[in-house]
Amino acid sequence: MDFSKFGKDITRRNFIKLAGAGIAASTVSKVAMAALPEIVSTEQATTQAPLHPNTGRPYNPVVTLNGWSLPWRMNNGVKEFHLVAEPVLREIAPGMKAHLWGYNGQSPGPTIEVVEGDRVRIFVTNRLPEQTSIHWHGQPVPNGMDGVSGLTQPAIQPGKTFMYEFVAKRAGTFMYHPHADEMTQMAMGMMGTWITHPKNTKFMPVDRDFVFLLNSYDIDPGSYTPKINTMLDFNLWTFNSRAFPGIDPMVVRKNDRVRIRFGNLTMTNHPIHLHGHEFQVTGTDGGWVPPTARWPEVTTDVAVGQMRAIEFIADNPGDWAFHCHKSHHTMNPMGHQVPTLLGVKQSDLVGKISNLVPDYMAMGETGMAEMTEMKAMMDMPLPENTLPMMSGTGQYGAIDMGGMFTTVKVREGLARNDYKDPGPYNHPQGTVAREVVNDLPPVERPAMNDSEGGMEMSVRKPMGHMEH
Ligand SMILES: [Cu+2]
Helix, strand or coil, X not given: CCHHHCCCXXXXXXXXXXXXXXXXXXXXXXXXXXXXXXXXXXXXXXXXXXXXXXXXXXXXXXXXXXXCECCCEEECCEEEEEEEEXXXXXXXXXXXXXEEEEECCECCCCEEEEECCCEEEEEEEECCCCCECCEEECCCCCHHHCCCECCCECCECCCCEEEEEEECCCCEEEEEECCCCHHHHHXXXXXXXXXXXXXXXXXCCCCEEEEEEEEEECCCCCCCCCCCCCCCCCXXXXXXXXXXXXXCCEEEXXXXXXXEEEEECCCCCEEEEXXXXXXXXXXXXXXXXXXXXXXXXXXXXXXXXXXXEEEEECCCCEEEEEEECCHHHHCCCEXXXXXXXXXXXXXXXXXXXXXXXXXCCCCXXXXXXXXXXXXXXXXXXXXXXXXXXXXXXXXXXXXXXCECEEEEEEECCCCCCXXXXXXXXXXXXXXXXXXXXXXXXXXXXXXXXCCCCCCCCCCCCCCCCCCC
16 A cells, blocks of 8 residues: 555646637536636546545544545535546556546546535536446435436537535445446446435544445456446456555554445445454444444355445454455466366376467466466466466465455554554464374375266366366
Protein backbone atom coordinates (compact mmCIF):
# COMPACT_ATOMS: atom_id res chain seq x y z
CA MET A 1 0.00 0.00 0.00
CA ASP A 2 1.47 3.33 -0.92
CA PHE A 3 -0.36 6.05 0.94
CA SER A 4 2.25 8.72 0.28
CA LYS A 5 0.89 9.07 -3.22
CA PHE A 6 -2.62 9.81 -2.06
CA GLY A 7 -3.78 13.12 -3.38
CA LYS A 8 -1.06 13.38 -5.99
CA ASP A 9 -2.55 10.57 -8.05
CA ILE A 10 -6.06 11.86 -7.88
CA THR A 11 -6.42 13.93 -11.00
CA ARG A 12 -8.92 16.71 -11.19
CA ARG A 13 -10.45 17.48 -14.54
CA ASN A 14 -12.73 20.32 -15.27
CA PHE A 15 -15.96 18.88 -16.57
CA ILE A 16 -17.02 22.01 -18.42
CA LYS A 17 -13.70 22.20 -20.26
CA LEU A 18 -13.76 18.52 -21.23
CA ALA A 19 -17.34 17.95 -22.11
CA GLY A 20 -18.35 21.38 -23.35
CA ALA A 21 -21.02 23.51 -21.78
CA GLY A 22 -24.56 22.56 -22.58
CA ILE A 23 -23.97 18.93 -23.49
CA ALA A 24 -26.47 17.75 -20.92
CA ALA A 25 -28.88 20.64 -21.13
CA SER A 26 -31.76 18.32 -21.88
CA THR A 27 -31.24 16.19 -18.82
CA VAL A 28 -29.85 18.55 -16.16
CA SER A 29 -31.32 21.95 -15.54
CA LYS A 30 -29.24 24.99 -16.56
CA VAL A 31 -28.81 25.91 -12.91
CA ALA A 32 -27.36 22.52 -12.01
CA MET A 33 -25.28 22.38 -15.19
CA ALA A 34 -23.59 25.64 -14.40
CA ALA A 35 -22.45 24.16 -11.14
CA LEU A 36 -21.59 20.52 -11.75
CA PRO A 37 -19.07 19.22 -9.22
CA GLU A 38 -15.62 18.71 -10.73
CA ILE A 39 -14.66 15.21 -11.83
CA VAL A 40 -12.17 13.49 -9.55
CA SER A 41 -10.56 10.31 -10.88
CA THR A 42 -7.56 8.06 -10.32
CA GLU A 43 -5.42 5.71 -12.36
CA GLN A 44 -4.11 3.87 -9.29
CA ALA A 45 -5.10 0.32 -8.30
CA THR A 46 -3.50 0.51 -4.84
CA THR A 47 -5.39 1.00 -1.57
CA GLN A 48 -5.73 4.72 -0.90
CA ALA A 49 -5.76 6.32 2.56
CA PRO A 50 -9.16 6.61 4.26
CA LEU A 51 -11.00 9.81 3.37
CA HIS A 52 -11.55 11.79 6.58
CA PRO A 53 -14.47 14.19 6.20
CA ASN A 54 -13.68 17.89 6.29
CA THR A 55 -17.25 19.00 5.70
CA GLY A 56 -20.59 17.66 6.89
CA ARG A 57 -21.24 15.31 9.80
CA PRO A 58 -18.28 13.43 11.31
CA TYR A 59 -17.78 9.70 10.66
CA ASN A 60 -15.10 7.01 10.88
CA PRO A 61 -14.10 6.36 7.25
CA VAL A 62 -13.70 2.95 5.63
CA VAL A 63 -10.63 1.65 3.82
CA THR A 64 -11.50 0.39 0.33
CA LEU A 65 -9.26 -2.56 -0.57
CA ASN A 66 -7.31 -1.61 -3.73
CA GLY A 67 -9.62 1.34 -4.11
CA TRP A 68 -10.56 4.79 -2.88
CA SER A 69 -13.42 7.01 -1.71
CA LEU A 70 -14.89 9.78 -3.83
CA PRO A 71 -14.53 13.36 -2.51
CA TRP A 72 -17.71 15.45 -2.47
CA ARG A 73 -18.64 19.08 -2.18
CA MET A 74 -21.27 20.62 0.05
CA ASN A 75 -23.85 22.72 -1.77
CA ASN A 76 -26.33 24.41 0.57
CA GLY A 77 -26.28 21.42 2.90
CA VAL A 78 -26.49 18.84 0.11
CA LYS A 79 -23.58 16.43 -0.39
CA GLU A 80 -22.80 16.42 -4.13
CA PHE A 81 -20.84 13.68 -5.93
CA HIS A 82 -19.97 13.33 -9.61
CA LEU A 83 -19.69 9.81 -11.06
CA VAL A 84 -18.48 9.33 -14.63
CA ALA A 85 -19.27 6.00 -16.31
CA GLU A 86 -16.38 5.37 -18.72
CA PRO A 87 -13.96 2.81 -20.19
CA VAL A 88 -10.99 2.27 -17.85
CA LEU A 89 -7.70 0.37 -17.78
CA ARG A 90 -7.46 -1.76 -14.62
CA GLU A 91 -4.38 -3.64 -13.51
CA ILE A 92 -5.73 -7.01 -12.24
CA ALA A 93 -2.30 -7.90 -10.77
CA PRO A 94 1.23 -7.05 -11.87
CA GLY A 95 1.58 -8.62 -15.33
CA MET A 96 -2.04 -8.32 -16.36
CA LYS A 97 -4.23 -5.38 -17.31
CA ALA A 98 -7.85 -5.40 -18.41
CA HIS A 99 -9.93 -3.08 -20.54
CA LEU A 100 -12.96 -2.63 -18.31
CA TRP A 101 -15.81 -0.20 -17.89
CA GLY A 102 -16.00 1.59 -14.57
CA TYR A 103 -16.37 4.95 -12.90
CA ASN A 104 -13.93 7.85 -12.47
CA GLY A 105 -10.90 6.05 -13.89
CA GLN A 106 -11.24 2.68 -12.15
CA SER A 107 -13.26 -0.50 -11.78
CA PRO A 108 -14.84 -0.82 -9.33
CA GLY A 109 -15.85 2.80 -9.05
CA PRO A 110 -14.91 4.86 -5.99
CA THR A 111 -16.60 4.16 -2.66
CA ILE A 112 -19.22 6.74 -1.74
CA GLU A 113 -19.36 7.55 1.98
CA VAL A 114 -22.23 9.53 3.50
CA VAL A 115 -23.89 9.81 6.91
CA GLU A 116 -27.35 8.61 7.88
CA GLY A 117 -29.75 11.49 7.26
CA ASP A 118 -27.55 13.22 4.65
CA ARG A 119 -29.30 14.67 1.60
CA VAL A 120 -27.19 13.39 -1.30
CA ARG A 121 -27.08 14.51 -4.94
CA ILE A 122 -25.18 12.36 -7.41
CA PHE A 123 -24.47 13.56 -10.94
CA VAL A 124 -23.86 10.69 -13.35
CA THR A 125 -22.18 11.45 -16.67
CA ASN A 126 -22.21 8.71 -19.31
CA ARG A 127 -19.04 8.41 -21.39
CA LEU A 128 -19.76 4.83 -22.45
CA PRO A 129 -20.68 3.94 -26.03
CA GLU A 130 -24.15 2.82 -24.86
CA GLN A 131 -26.88 3.87 -22.45
CA THR A 132 -26.58 3.25 -18.71
CA SER A 133 -28.20 4.03 -15.34
CA ILE A 134 -27.28 3.55 -11.67
CA HIS A 135 -29.22 1.50 -9.16
CA TRP A 136 -28.46 2.19 -5.47
CA HIS A 137 -28.62 -1.45 -4.32
CA GLY A 138 -30.25 -1.88 -0.92
CA GLN A 139 -31.22 1.71 -0.26
CA PRO A 140 -34.76 2.83 0.54
CA VAL A 141 -34.94 5.63 -2.05
CA PRO A 142 -37.97 7.25 -3.72
CA ASN A 143 -39.02 4.93 -6.54
CA GLY A 144 -37.98 7.38 -9.28
CA MET A 145 -34.41 7.41 -7.91
CA ASP A 146 -34.02 3.61 -8.00
CA GLY A 147 -32.19 3.64 -11.33
CA VAL A 148 -33.98 0.86 -13.21
CA SER A 149 -33.89 2.07 -16.81
CA GLY A 150 -37.25 1.94 -18.52
CA LEU A 151 -39.07 1.16 -15.26
CA THR A 152 -38.25 4.16 -13.07
CA GLN A 153 -36.34 6.50 -15.41
CA PRO A 154 -35.27 6.90 -19.03
CA ALA A 155 -31.79 5.43 -19.64
CA ILE A 156 -28.86 7.86 -19.59
CA GLN A 157 -27.73 8.12 -23.20
CA PRO A 158 -24.02 8.48 -24.14
CA GLY A 159 -22.83 12.03 -23.50
CA LYS A 160 -25.68 12.86 -21.12
CA THR A 161 -25.61 13.67 -17.41
CA PHE A 162 -28.40 12.68 -15.01
CA MET A 163 -28.96 13.80 -11.44
CA TYR A 164 -30.08 11.51 -8.61
CA GLU A 165 -31.13 12.98 -5.28
CA PHE A 166 -32.32 11.33 -2.08
CA VAL A 167 -31.82 11.17 1.66
CA ALA A 168 -29.53 8.36 2.87
CA LYS A 169 -32.09 7.06 5.35
CA ARG A 170 -30.50 3.90 6.70
CA ALA A 171 -26.94 3.32 7.93
CA GLY A 172 -25.26 0.30 6.40
CA THR A 173 -23.34 -1.23 3.51
CA PHE A 174 -24.68 -0.88 -0.01
CA MET A 175 -23.59 -1.27 -3.61
CA TYR A 176 -24.21 0.69 -6.79
CA HIS A 177 -24.35 -0.77 -10.29
CA PRO A 178 -26.06 -0.15 -13.65
CA HIS A 179 -29.62 -1.32 -14.26
CA ALA A 180 -29.33 -0.97 -18.05
CA ASP A 181 -27.77 -3.73 -20.17
CA GLU A 182 -26.71 -5.19 -16.84
CA MET A 183 -25.19 -8.38 -18.19
CA THR A 184 -22.71 -6.47 -20.33
CA GLN A 185 -22.03 -3.63 -17.96
CA MET A 186 -21.47 -5.72 -14.84
CA ALA A 187 -19.36 -8.27 -16.76
CA MET A 188 -17.26 -5.24 -17.75
CA GLY A 189 -16.74 -4.18 -14.13
CA MET A 190 -19.31 -1.44 -13.52
CA MET A 191 -19.98 -1.46 -9.78
CA GLY A 192 -19.03 0.29 -6.58
CA THR A 193 -19.57 0.39 -2.83
CA TRP A 194 -21.77 2.80 -0.91
CA ILE A 195 -21.35 3.24 2.85
CA THR A 196 -23.92 5.11 4.91
CA HIS A 197 -22.27 5.74 8.29
CA PRO A 198 -24.42 5.94 11.43
CA LYS A 199 -25.26 9.44 12.63
CA ASN A 200 -24.08 8.42 16.10
CA THR A 201 -20.31 7.89 15.75
CA LYS A 202 -20.38 5.74 18.93
CA PHE A 203 -22.71 3.19 17.29
CA MET A 204 -20.90 -0.14 16.77
CA PRO A 205 -17.46 1.50 16.61
CA VAL A 206 -14.51 -0.42 15.14
CA ASP A 207 -10.81 0.39 14.89
CA ARG A 208 -10.43 -0.65 11.24
CA ASP A 209 -13.19 -0.91 8.68
CA PHE A 210 -12.33 -2.53 5.32
CA VAL A 211 -14.63 -2.92 2.32
CA PHE A 212 -14.51 -4.53 -1.12
CA LEU A 213 -16.69 -6.16 -3.78
CA LEU A 214 -16.37 -9.73 -5.07
CA ASN A 215 -16.32 -9.74 -8.85
CA SER A 216 -15.26 -12.05 -11.66
CA TYR A 217 -14.14 -11.83 -15.27
CA ASP A 218 -13.58 -14.13 -18.21
CA ILE A 219 -10.50 -12.84 -20.04
CA ASP A 220 -8.65 -15.24 -22.33
CA PRO A 221 -4.87 -15.32 -21.81
CA GLY A 222 -3.33 -12.83 -24.21
CA SER A 223 -6.46 -10.69 -24.48
CA TYR A 224 -7.62 -7.63 -22.53
CA THR A 225 -11.41 -7.46 -22.74
CA PRO A 226 -13.78 -9.66 -20.70
CA LYS A 227 -16.07 -12.06 -22.58
CA ILE A 228 -19.42 -10.60 -21.61
CA ASN A 229 -21.55 -13.62 -22.54
CA THR A 230 -19.89 -15.98 -20.05
CA MET A 231 -22.50 -17.29 -17.62
CA LEU A 232 -20.58 -19.45 -15.14
CA ASP A 233 -17.11 -20.39 -16.35
CA PHE A 234 -15.12 -17.32 -15.34
CA ASN A 235 -11.33 -17.53 -15.14
CA LEU A 236 -10.57 -14.49 -12.96
CA TRP A 237 -12.00 -14.32 -9.44
CA THR A 238 -11.29 -10.98 -7.87
CA PHE A 239 -11.66 -8.70 -4.85
CA ASN A 240 -12.33 -5.22 -6.26
CA SER A 241 -11.09 -6.26 -9.72
CA ARG A 242 -7.75 -7.46 -8.34
CA ALA A 243 -6.46 -11.06 -8.19
CA PHE A 244 -3.87 -12.42 -5.75
CA PRO A 245 -0.98 -11.59 -5.57
CA GLY A 246 -2.30 -8.18 -6.67
CA ILE A 247 -4.62 -7.75 -3.66
CA ASP A 248 -3.25 -5.65 -0.80
CA PRO A 249 -3.10 -7.20 2.70
CA MET A 250 -5.48 -5.92 5.37
CA VAL A 251 -3.13 -4.61 8.07
CA VAL A 252 -4.49 -4.37 11.63
CA ARG A 253 -3.15 -3.74 15.12
CA LYS A 254 -3.23 -6.51 17.68
CA ASN A 255 -6.49 -6.30 19.69
CA ASP A 256 -8.14 -3.96 17.17
CA ARG A 257 -11.82 -4.52 16.60
CA VAL A 258 -11.89 -5.12 12.85
CA ARG A 259 -14.81 -4.96 10.43
CA ILE A 260 -14.56 -6.34 6.89
CA ARG A 261 -17.51 -5.67 4.58
CA PHE A 262 -17.95 -7.37 1.22
CA GLY A 263 -20.63 -7.52 -1.44
CA ASN A 264 -21.05 -10.15 -4.13
CA LEU A 265 -21.68 -9.07 -7.73
CA THR A 266 -20.45 -12.28 -9.40
CA MET A 267 -22.60 -15.11 -10.82
CA THR A 268 -22.12 -17.51 -7.87
CA ASN A 269 -21.84 -17.62 -4.09
CA HIS A 270 -18.56 -17.31 -2.19
CA PRO A 271 -17.84 -18.88 1.22
CA ILE A 272 -15.44 -16.31 2.66
CA HIS A 273 -13.02 -17.78 5.19
CA LEU A 274 -10.71 -16.18 7.78
CA HIS A 275 -7.87 -18.06 9.47
CA GLY A 276 -6.86 -17.74 13.12
CA HIS A 277 -9.95 -15.89 14.44
CA GLU A 278 -13.68 -16.34 14.97
CA PHE A 279 -15.92 -13.62 13.62
CA GLN A 280 -19.59 -12.68 13.73
CA VAL A 281 -21.74 -11.44 10.88
CA THR A 282 -22.80 -8.03 12.19
CA GLY A 283 -24.42 -6.62 9.08
CA THR A 284 -26.21 -7.65 5.89
CA ASP A 285 -27.62 -5.68 2.98
CA GLY A 286 -30.78 -5.36 5.08
CA GLY A 287 -29.11 -3.66 8.06
CA TRP A 288 -27.22 -4.38 11.27
CA VAL A 289 -27.70 -7.74 12.98
CA PRO A 290 -28.79 -7.35 16.64
CA PRO A 291 -26.13 -8.79 19.02
CA THR A 292 -28.58 -11.43 20.29
CA ALA A 293 -29.01 -12.80 16.75
CA ARG A 294 -25.29 -13.31 15.96
CA TRP A 295 -23.27 -16.50 16.17
CA PRO A 296 -19.58 -17.28 15.76
CA GLU A 297 -18.22 -18.37 12.37
CA VAL A 298 -14.92 -18.80 10.58
CA THR A 299 -16.57 -18.97 7.14
CA THR A 300 -19.60 -17.12 5.88
CA ASP A 301 -21.28 -17.61 2.53
CA VAL A 302 -22.27 -14.53 0.59
CA ALA A 303 -24.82 -15.12 -2.13
CA VAL A 304 -25.12 -13.14 -5.36
CA GLY A 305 -26.43 -9.66 -4.68
CA GLN A 306 -25.74 -9.90 -0.94
CA MET A 307 -23.48 -7.90 1.34
CA ARG A 308 -21.96 -9.07 4.60
CA ALA A 309 -20.12 -7.20 7.37
CA ILE A 310 -18.04 -9.40 9.65
CA GLU A 311 -16.35 -8.32 12.90
CA PHE A 312 -13.67 -9.82 15.10
CA ILE A 313 -11.03 -8.91 17.67
CA ALA A 314 -7.61 -9.32 16.04
CA ASP A 315 -6.01 -10.92 19.09
CA ASN A 316 -3.82 -13.46 17.28
CA PRO A 317 -0.67 -11.96 15.70
CA GLY A 318 0.47 -13.33 12.36
CA ASP A 319 -0.15 -13.38 8.61
CA TRP A 320 -3.61 -14.94 8.35
CA ALA A 321 -5.05 -16.18 5.06
CA PHE A 322 -8.39 -14.64 4.08
CA HIS A 323 -10.01 -16.14 1.01
CA CYS A 324 -12.97 -17.67 -0.77
CA HIS A 325 -13.10 -21.34 0.16
CA LYS A 326 -14.01 -22.56 -3.34
CA SER A 327 -10.56 -23.72 -4.35
CA HIS A 328 -11.06 -22.79 -8.01
CA HIS A 329 -11.77 -19.22 -6.92
CA THR A 330 -8.23 -18.93 -5.53
CA MET A 331 -6.71 -19.64 -8.94
CA ASN A 332 -5.83 -17.50 -11.93
CA PRO A 333 -6.41 -18.28 -15.65
CA MET A 334 -3.28 -19.96 -16.94
CA GLY A 335 -3.33 -23.75 -16.98
CA HIS A 336 -6.81 -24.02 -15.50
CA GLN A 337 -7.88 -26.57 -18.13
CA VAL A 338 -4.92 -28.93 -17.71
CA PRO A 339 -6.11 -32.58 -17.51
CA THR A 340 -5.61 -34.45 -14.24
CA LEU A 341 -2.34 -36.33 -14.47
CA LEU A 342 -2.04 -37.42 -10.84
CA GLY A 343 -0.29 -40.79 -10.84
CA VAL A 344 0.27 -40.91 -14.60
CA LYS A 345 3.80 -42.07 -15.31
CA GLN A 346 4.94 -39.59 -17.91
CA SER A 347 8.65 -40.30 -18.12
CA ASP A 348 8.39 -42.77 -21.02
CA LEU A 349 5.88 -40.58 -22.85
CA VAL A 350 7.77 -37.30 -22.83
CA GLY A 351 10.26 -38.33 -25.52
CA LYS A 352 7.51 -39.44 -27.88
CA ILE A 353 5.34 -36.40 -27.27
CA SER A 354 8.29 -34.05 -27.66
CA ASN A 355 8.62 -35.24 -31.23
CA LEU A 356 5.09 -33.99 -31.84
CA VAL A 357 5.09 -30.93 -29.56
CA PRO A 358 8.59 -29.46 -29.32
CA ASP A 359 8.13 -27.49 -26.09
CA TYR A 360 6.07 -30.14 -24.28
CA MET A 361 6.76 -30.48 -20.57
CA ALA A 362 5.33 -33.25 -18.40
CA MET A 363 3.61 -31.93 -15.28
CA GLY A 364 1.05 -32.88 -12.72
CA GLU A 365 2.25 -36.39 -11.89
CA THR A 366 2.45 -35.61 -8.16
CA GLY A 367 0.10 -32.63 -8.07
CA MET A 368 -0.01 -29.13 -9.45
CA ALA A 369 2.21 -27.30 -6.96
CA GLU A 370 5.20 -27.78 -9.23
CA MET A 371 3.64 -25.25 -11.58
CA THR A 372 4.31 -22.42 -9.14
CA GLU A 373 7.83 -23.65 -8.54
CA MET A 374 8.65 -24.02 -12.23
CA LYS A 375 7.39 -20.52 -12.87
CA ALA A 376 9.44 -19.13 -10.01
CA MET A 377 12.59 -21.15 -10.68
CA MET A 378 12.82 -20.95 -14.44
CA ASP A 379 10.96 -17.71 -14.95
CA MET A 380 8.92 -19.56 -17.53
CA PRO A 381 7.40 -17.25 -20.10
CA LEU A 382 3.62 -16.83 -19.99
CA PRO A 383 1.56 -15.65 -22.92
CA GLU A 384 1.20 -11.89 -22.94
CA ASN A 385 -1.22 -10.37 -20.40
CA THR A 386 -2.32 -13.21 -18.14
CA LEU A 387 -1.55 -14.63 -14.70
CA PRO A 388 -0.25 -18.07 -13.67
CA MET A 389 -2.85 -20.38 -12.13
CA MET A 390 -1.07 -20.47 -8.76
CA SER A 391 1.18 -17.71 -7.66
CA GLY A 392 2.59 -15.60 -4.84
CA THR A 393 5.67 -16.08 -2.73
CA GLY A 394 5.90 -15.94 1.07
CA GLN A 395 8.86 -16.07 3.41
CA TYR A 396 8.85 -19.89 3.20
CA GLY A 397 8.35 -20.29 -0.56
CA ALA A 398 5.52 -20.54 -3.07
CA ILE A 399 2.01 -19.78 -1.73
CA ASP A 400 0.23 -21.54 -4.64
CA MET A 401 -2.76 -19.20 -4.67
CA GLY A 402 -4.46 -16.72 -6.96
CA GLY A 403 -7.82 -15.04 -7.37
CA MET A 404 -9.85 -14.33 -4.24
CA PHE A 405 -7.04 -14.58 -1.69
CA THR A 406 -5.24 -12.10 0.52
CA THR A 407 -4.01 -11.84 4.11
CA VAL A 408 -5.02 -10.16 7.34
CA LYS A 409 -1.75 -9.08 8.95
CA VAL A 410 -2.10 -8.72 12.72
CA ARG A 411 0.78 -6.83 14.36
CA GLU A 412 1.55 -5.35 17.73
CA GLY A 413 2.37 -1.68 18.18
CA LEU A 414 1.15 -0.17 14.90
CA ALA A 415 0.04 3.44 14.84
CA ARG A 416 -3.72 4.01 14.67
CA ASN A 417 -3.63 5.14 11.04
CA ASP A 418 -0.84 2.86 9.82
CA TYR A 419 -2.02 0.53 7.03
CA LYS A 420 1.41 -0.03 5.43
CA ASP A 421 2.39 -3.64 4.66
CA PRO A 422 4.65 -4.58 7.61
CA GLY A 423 6.31 -7.41 5.62
CA PRO A 424 6.24 -11.10 6.60
CA TYR A 425 5.37 -12.09 10.18
CA ASN A 426 8.32 -12.74 12.47
CA HIS A 427 7.27 -15.99 14.17
CA PRO A 428 8.37 -16.53 17.79
CA GLN A 429 11.03 -19.23 17.95
CA GLY A 430 9.70 -22.78 17.95
CA THR A 431 6.20 -21.87 16.67
CA VAL A 432 6.57 -22.83 12.99
CA ALA A 433 5.72 -26.30 11.68
CA ARG A 434 9.01 -28.00 10.80
CA GLU A 435 10.49 -31.18 9.48
CA VAL A 436 11.45 -33.87 11.95
CA VAL A 437 14.03 -36.57 11.36
CA ASN A 438 12.41 -40.01 11.21
CA ASP A 439 13.42 -43.60 10.62
CA LEU A 440 10.20 -44.80 8.96
CA PRO A 441 10.52 -47.10 5.93
CA PRO A 442 9.97 -45.49 2.49
CA VAL A 443 6.32 -45.17 1.41
CA GLU A 444 4.96 -47.69 -1.10
CA ARG A 445 2.40 -45.79 -3.19
CA PRO A 446 -0.36 -47.86 -4.82
CA ALA A 447 -0.67 -47.44 -8.59
CA MET A 448 -3.15 -44.72 -9.48
CA ASN A 449 -3.83 -45.65 -13.10
CA ASP A 450 -7.54 -46.20 -13.62
CA SER A 451 -7.20 -48.65 -16.50
CA GLU A 452 -5.11 -51.80 -16.62
CA GLY A 453 -4.64 -52.18 -20.34
CA GLY A 454 -3.26 -48.96 -21.77
CA MET A 455 -4.59 -45.49 -21.44
CA GLU A 456 -6.19 -43.00 -23.75
CA MET A 457 -4.40 -39.70 -23.71
CA SER A 458 -4.64 -36.40 -25.52
CA VAL A 459 -1.60 -34.20 -25.87
CA ARG A 460 -1.72 -30.69 -24.53
CA LYS A 461 0.87 -28.14 -23.55
CA PRO A 462 0.24 -27.61 -19.81
CA MET A 463 1.43 -24.00 -19.70
CA GLY A 464 0.20 -23.03 -23.12
CA HIS A 465 -3.07 -21.70 -24.34
CA MET A 466 -5.42 -24.69 -24.49
CA GLU A 467 -6.61 -25.81 -27.86
CA HIS A 468 -9.35 -28.35 -28.17
CU1 LIG B 1 -15.62 -17.94 -4.46
